[in-house]
Amino acid sequence: MPQAEATSRPMIALANPARFSSLADRALPWLAGLTALLFVVGMWQAFFVAPADYQQGDTVRIMFVHVPAAWLCMFGWGVMSVSSLGVLVWRHPLADVAAQAAAPIGAAFTLIALVTGSLWGRPMWGTWWEWDARLTSVLVLFLMYLGVIALRAALDEPAKAARLVAILTLVGFINVPIIKFSVDWWNTLHQPASVFRMDGPSIHPAILTPLLVNALAFTLLFVTLHLLLMRTELMKRRLRGLRLRAAEAAR
Amino acid sequence: MTSTLLALIRRDFRLAVRSGGGFGLPLVFFLSVVAVIPFAVGPDLVLLGRIGAAVLWIGALLSTLIGLDRLFGADAEDGSLDLLFSAPAPLPVLVLAKALSHWVVTGLPLAAIAPLLGLMLNLPPHALAATAFTLLIGTPALTLLGMIGAALTVGLRRGGLLLPVLVLPMTVPVLIFGVSTTNALIAGDPAASSLSLLLAVTLAAFVLAPLAAAGALRSARS
């Protein structure tokens, strides 16, 4: 009858994450540079090229931050959802690292969307908070981000945390459109006339171009931060693996 | 499989109504929530009559959430949760059975006493009936969504606090469609669209929640 051995080894196979780390090391400076460049162009356009709105004045410029942030809070959950599929279906070793790294960044952009939305709303609506459909949906999404982060923080076994957080993320992925729909529906119920629209054909090209540049800049910022956090998290996990191995060897 | 499911439902039901099972606690909590609202908004019967249906829904939502951590928590502590995995029935069906028996001892009584509490909030008779009716349709969805949270947090020390944090955002559609159906019924407006949306959310919860909860339990117990 064979002996069972209890050697230790990091769960993550070294080859793949190592290749990822070196790739990230090489890509990060370029990404960071490109992000900075786009931000310079985007912000210059936002402040000096884009015209002030005839109704809203200079306040409209907040939207060059608000709209990209609002887009990224959806994008962030999308990244987490794909990563969660990676955890549950493909069992890719990097998937949980990607999911874990995306959560705080997504939450941060969601918070930015909320704060800028509120700042923007102050002169428009005359209150710091309006229960407008868009802002309310973002608020619910923010709560869901916090839930994902809190669940991971409460679990101390990494492999278990990966799968449970992935399930919660995918439940959220199914839920977010339903929540969005219900909030929109609720809003039209209580507030028939839309206060303000900034999507669709009402956007003037003079505003659209800076908006797109800024959206791209913010998206690149997300990608850069995501790679950075993933690399850090990989290092943390490798360290934990080394500690485990050391403890095992000392036995 | 039938005898397996019946045995599970019968046992959970019996455990809930035995002393120490906590049956009735959500009802007391429901009463407490409704009782403190007038202290906050004032004893204004006109105002209370206007927000009464919403207050009952909020109360029912919160009362459903408390106690949900026991849905799997008690079984995890005494070791009987492991038995779920070795029963001759699929895990999603078993957790659905657990959710239903939990609903029978929490959600159903909540919907049943809602009209009584509604009287205290100055709701007219047809409004009482409307609220009980929508709660009857909506509370199963609340229990099922809550079950996902219960499965995700099973065995966690902070599970009792984490569960509502995870579950409350998911219940937003149920709350919206539930309250708007109630209000439409009370006002005599067409309620068909909001009612069908409420039904759709409940049915979706019936399908998706057992799958998600079963997956979460499998991961949590491994």
Add this chain to the structure above:
Amino acid sequence: MAVRLTAESLRIERNERVVLNAVSFNLQAGEALVLIGPNGAGKSTLLRALAGLLPVASGTVQIESGDPETPRAEHVHLIGHADGVKTALSATENAVFWAEFLGGDPSAVPEALKAVGLGHAADLPAASLSAGQKRRLGLTRLIVARRGIWLLDEPATALDTDGLSRLGTLVETHRETGGIVIAATHSDLGWPNLKRMVLGSAV
């Protein structure tokens, strides 16, 4: 009831650690295996994995029995550290639930309670039972629902000599009818004809 259990090069990882590696064994109908090893050697882990509660990283577990359709989890009884006893129910109610829930025979409950020495306590609430009596009550699962493979994790815990000998009788009968028993233990169970497997740190 005759079953065969084959485990081949099982590898089980927990918490980023390889707990068990290259575990293979083969048990014929009527055989019993005892797992021995220090704390943390992976005895409980192996039992839970054999019960299908834990995923194996690699390797296979095969159970051959009359009905190939039945999933593995329905061939096994796992008696773990917790007894699975509901204290608000009586001893009989607990046992009847197991019989019905696990697809067994509720009419076997009175006999089963006698077999573990709880005949006198059948109608007492389980809350009033001692730890050893709860353990005995947990063992009635083995009788009221017949399953080919018994996985017993520290079955001797809290049992007195009478309890141990009753467990021994249960195991003996089970093996005579073609069942398989795998037990993890630190103490000598005193069962005849045992296979032994030592698990433990190879470092």
